[in-house]
Amino acid sequence: MTQLSKKIRAATVGLLVSAAIFAAGCSNTAVNQGGEVYYNAKIFTSDDDQPEASALVVKDGKISFVGSSDDALKFAGSGATSHDMGGSLILPGLIDSHAHYLAINTWTSDVLPLQIDLAMTHDQILEAVKDYAEQYPAEVAPVISEMGYGTDAKPLATELDKVVSDRPVVLTNSGGHGGWANTKALEMAGVTAATPDPSPGISYFVRDENGNPTGEFKEASTMAIMLQNLGLTSGKAIETRFPVFTQTVLSPYGYTSYYDAGLLVADEEESIDALSKAGANIRVFTSFVYRDPVPVDEFVSKMTSVRDKYTSDTVRPTTLKLFKDGTLEDYSSLMFENFSDHSGEGVEILDNDHMMAIARAAADKGFNLHTHAIGDKAISETLDLYRDLGDIEGTKTMAHVQILPEDGIQRFAEQTDVFYQTTPVWALGDEFTKSALGDDRYGRQMPLNTVSQNGTLLTFGSDAPVSNGLAGINPFTEMYHAVKRGESDDYDPPKSEGIDIATAIKAYTINGARQVNAGDEIGSITAGKSADFIVLDRDLLTVPTDEIKDTTVLQTYFKGNEVYNAQDQQGSAK
Ligand SMILES: [Zn+2]
Numbered sequence: 001m002t003q004l005s006k007k008i009r010a011a012t013v014g015l016l017v018s019a020a021i022f023a024a025g026c027s028n029t030a031v032n033q034g035g036e037v038y039y040n041a042k043i044f045t046s047d048d049d050q051p052e053a054s055a056l057v058v059k060d061g062k063i064s065f066v067g068s069s070d071d072a073l074k075f076a077g078s079g080a081t082s083h084d085m086g087g088s089l090i091l092p093g094l095i096d097s098h099a100h101y102l103a104i105n106t107w108t109s110d111v112l113p114l115q116i117d118l119a120m121t122h123d124q125i126l127e128a129v130k131d132y133a134e135q136y137p138a139e140v141a142p143v144i145s146e147m148g149y150g151t152d153a154k155p156l157a158t159e160l161d162k163v164v165s166d167r168p169v170v171l172t173n174s175g176g177h178g179g180w181a182n183t184k185a186l187e188m189a190g191v192t193a194a195t196p197d198p199s200p201g202i203s204y205f206v207r208d209e210n211g212n213p214t215g216e217f218k219e220a221s222t223m224a225i226m227l228q229n230l231g232l233t234s235g236k237a238i239e240t241r242f243p244v245f246t247q248t249v250l251s252p253y254g255y256t257s258y259y260d261a262g263l264l265v266a267d268e269e270e271s272i273d274a275l276s277k278a279g280a281n282i283r284v285f286t287s288f289v290y291r292d293p294v295p296v297d298e299f300v301s302k303m304t305s306v307r308d309k310y311t312s313d314t315v316r317p318t319t320l321k322l323f324k325d326g327t328l329e330d331y332s333s334l335m336f337e338n339f340s341d342h343s344g345e346g347v348e349i350l351d352n353d354h355m356m357a358i359a360r361a362a363a364d365k366g367f368n369l370h371t372h373a374i375g376d377k378a379i380s381e382t383l384d385l386y387r388d389l390g391d392i393e394g395t396k397t398m399a400h401v402q403i404l405p406e407d408g409i410q411r412f413a414e415q416t417d418v419f420y421q422t423t424p425v426w427a428l429g430d431e432f433t434k435s436a437l438g439d440d441r442y443g444r445q446m447p448l449n450t451v452s453q454n455g456t457l458l459t460f461g462s463d464a465p466v467s468n469g470l471a472g473i474n475p476f477t478e479m480y481h482a483v484k485r486g487e488s489d490d491y492d493p494p495k496s497e498g499i500d501i502a503t504a505i506k507a508y509t510i511n512g513a514r515q516v517n518a519g520d521e522i523g524s525i526t527a528g529k530s531a532d533f534i535v536l537d538r539d540l541l542t543v544p545t546d547e548i549k550d551t552t553v554l555q556t557y558f559k560g561n562e563v564y565n566a567q568d569q570q571g572s573a574k
Contacts, residue, residue, distance in 0.1 A: 032077030035059030036560065039069035041085035044502070044541060046092050046510040047524040056090070058531040061559040066527055089539045091505060092524050093256025093532030093558065094475050095512030097421050098370075098399050098461030100176070101250070102260050102271055102286070105241040106233040107145075118150030118174040122159070125149055125171070130163035138167045143185075143230055147172040147465055151329055151432050155180035155206075157215025170226050175327035176466045178218045181226055186213055189229035198222055199292060202347055219326065219349075221291060235270030239278045246280040251564035253475055254553040256532035257283035259461065259516050261370065261399065262321045269302075272310050272317055281563040283314045283530075285516040287321035287370065290358050292350060300361040307367075318394070318517065320362040322371040323349040325378035328402065328436060333375030336405065340438035346375050355385050368394035368517050370421070376405040376441065383411050386418050395517045397421050397459070403437065404444045413454040419515045420451055421459045424482035424504075425472065428491060448482060449497045458499070459515045460507040476540075479504040480549035487545060501541055501548065531560035 039055035045066065055072030057065035057080070065075045073082060114132040116125055132144060144164060149155075149171055160169050160182035168185030172178065181189070193211040197204035198221030206216040217226060227233045250258070272286055288303045307317045325346055326332025331339055332347040339345075350358075359369055369392075373382040379401055386396045397419040405411070412420065427446045434442050452458050460482065462473045472478075479501065485491040486498020513523025522530050535555040540548060556564035 031074050032079060033057070033059065033064060033075055034079045035064055035076050035081075037072050037076045037080050037082040038085055038090065039072050039082060041088055041090045041535075042539065043090045043525055044505060045525040046506055047526045050526070053525070056525055056531075056533070058557075058560040061531055061561075063525060063527050063529050063531050066525055085535065088554065089536045089541070090525070091254070091534050091536065091540070092509040093522070093534055093556065094254045094508045095459075095516075095523060096250075096255055096258035096461045096464075096473075096475070097397075097419075097459035097507075097512040097515050098261045098423070099258055099464045099473075100261055100466065101245065101258065101464065102238055102242065102275065102284070103233075103262070104465055105238045105245050106235055106271065107237065107241075114144060114146040116146045116148045116171060118148060120150065121152045122154050125153055126159065126163050129160065129169060129171075133164045133167075142167055143232060144169040145171070145227075145230075145232055147176065148174045149180065150174050153180065155214075155216040157181060157183045157186060157213075160215065168230055170230060170232070172223060173329060174466065175329040177220070177327045177332060178216065178330050179223055179226060181215050181217065183215070185226065185230060186215065189226050191217075191225065191229075195225075198225070202349055218330065218332070220289075235267050236274050238271055238274035242275065242278045243280040246282045247563070249473060250282055251556045251558070252553060252566075253473055254534040254536075254556050254564075255282060255475070256530075256534075256556065256558045257285070257513070257516075257518075257522055259285045259319065259370070259512070260287055261372075261461075261463070262287045262289040268317075269306050272306060272315065276310050276312065276315050280314070281558045281561070283316070283522065283532075285316045285318055285518070287319050288317065288362075288367075289321045289323075290350075292354065296358050296361050299358065300365060303362065303367065304365050316516070316518070318366075319368040319370050320359070322355060322359065322369065324355065324371055324373045324382050325349055325375050327374060328433060331436070333403070334373075334378035334381075335375045335403075335441075336377045336380075339436050340441075341435045345377070348378075352381055352385065355381075356388065359385060359389060363389060363392040363394060366393045368397065368515075370397045370399055372399050374400045374402045376403045376408070376444070379403070379408060380405040380411070383415055383418065387415055395419065395515055397515050400426070400463075402426060402445055403441050404447060406444070408444065409447055409450055409454070412451045412456050416455040416457075418456070419459050419511070420448075420456045421461060421515065422446060422448070423463045423472070424448070424460060424478045424485070427481065427485055427497070443494055445494075447494065447497050449486070449499050452499055452503055457511045457514060458503065458507040459511045460504065461512075474549075475508055476551040477549050479508070479540075480545065482507070483548060484545050505540070531557060533557050537566075 036058045043053040053066045055069040057072050057076045168188050169182040170185050171180045203219035203221040205213040325334035331342050334346040334348050371382045373379045399421045464473045482504045510523040513519045537552045554566045
């Protein structure tokens with residue numbers, strides 16, 4: 001069956017189901033349908049046709065009824081099991097619309113307590129590496145690796161050599177687009193003056209005047225060389241690690257689906273194969289990351305065959321991931337004009353013709369498109385690309401979208417089919433960004449409220465582990481930043497761009513579902529959709545803004561099954 005006819009069939013079944021329920025609701029004849037009833041709740045459905053309800057019924061992993069408690073109890077009947085929710089708030093299961101959870105779980109070492117974060121100074125990083133090496137001798141931790149260093153680091157091998165020289169150390173920066181190795185790591189990875197750069201000027205080893213690598217490396221292809229040659233990553237690790245990660249990290253935060261924005265370093269088919277065998281309680285929409293100079297036809301035919309082989313309810317290899325530029329931290333975001341405190345206008349990872357060729361070929365096969373764009377020129381050219389592609393079967397998403405071009409608000413208003421995917425905590429002001437951009441561009445960052453009012457669909461994600469490591473995964477912290485931005489002097493610029501909590505919730509639910517082209521299956525509490533929902537400890541919609549970040553999940557249901565219960569966690573911790 002072709003993708004299209006599958007879609008039509010799914011839509012027809014959906015229509016029949018909703019027609020039956022609608023007819024039943026009107027005549028009140030559908031009673032004793034059985035299932036599990038969750039009643040006496042406050043439900044924010046993320047479904048504009050029925051925004052609120054007080055009960056839902058689940059049968060065979062799907063939502064079979066949404067409405068009042070009385071009607072739900074009648075609908076399910078005497079044979080059903082009912083649960084009094086005591087007035088708790090229920091939301092649809094959350095969807096992280098951009099994260100790298102598979103990459104996190106390709107790390108083969110189980111000892112990873114080394115903690116580096118972007119606020120640490122150069123000396124503090126060296127101190128942390130030194131302490132770690134003392135605590136974990138080479139027999140326990142033969143390679144030292146961690147991600148997350150910030151802009152104060154001076155990434156020279158000789159600096160790391162001062163604290164550890166007996167074994168390899170490889171650190172990657174907080175943006176995930178560059179890294180820092182000691183001399184031992186360069187030696188063991190086989191990187192010398194004779195090693196060619198994967199993509200000169202874009203993905204390369206920084207060198208001294210004699211061509212010797214200094215220890216710093218840029219972009220994903222060099223990271224792959226370092227991490228793979230040192231045996232630090234393997235797609236197969238996903239099979240055992242990812243279900244545990246889901247159970248201990250993702251389900252407790254209420255995630256029931258997410259978009260994986262790329263594997264960074266492991267082989268995609270190997271990773272997808274491992275994910276298929278893992279059986280984790282989450283639905284994963286995975287990416288194929290295109291990198292020059294792989295021929296377009298070859299790449300798209302590989303993507304298509306992997307998709308056709310592995311697609312299931314919980315594994316969806318349905319998106320092409322593209323990089324238009326790098327990151328601001330690396331001065332590699334693509335800008336119309338020079339940075340204010342640094343020469344250069346950033347890096348164009350793929351030129352426009354190349355972007356169009358790969359995007360067109362993948363779109364013709366029904367793939368969704370998801371493009372990394374941070375600088376104003378990268379955003380402008382990605383909007384051009386999406387406009388020139390016209391209508392496609394899949395969806396068009398721009399990720400991060402940090403520094404809008406001068407006409408950016410107008411452009412987004414004209415192209416409301418483009419999803420605006422971002423991580424709200426990035427809107428927090430900081431001196432590095434202010435200095436790199438200058439006042440005018442600094443004021444053009446992430447106008448979330450305006451673009452949302454203009455009809456653009458916002459989607460939020462953690463970008464983990466890029467944004468503040470694992471701490472950045474908490475969706476309620478992100479919602480808090482998205483809302484708080486309009487209310488505090490700490491949140492500039494521009495302060496007027498705070499959004500309301502309902503919009504933030506939709507960015508984590510129905511809009512995320514639409515971004516991955518699954519809006520008819522997940523993302524809202526609607527009869528016929530997968531029974532993915534969460535119960536919260538407070539009413540997120542009415543609490544003071546400052547309390548949004550303190551919200552916790554009491555229960556997470558995935559396909560109707562309880563996959564997390566806060567009470568069990570407390571019980572087992574005792
Ligand atoms: Zn990312």
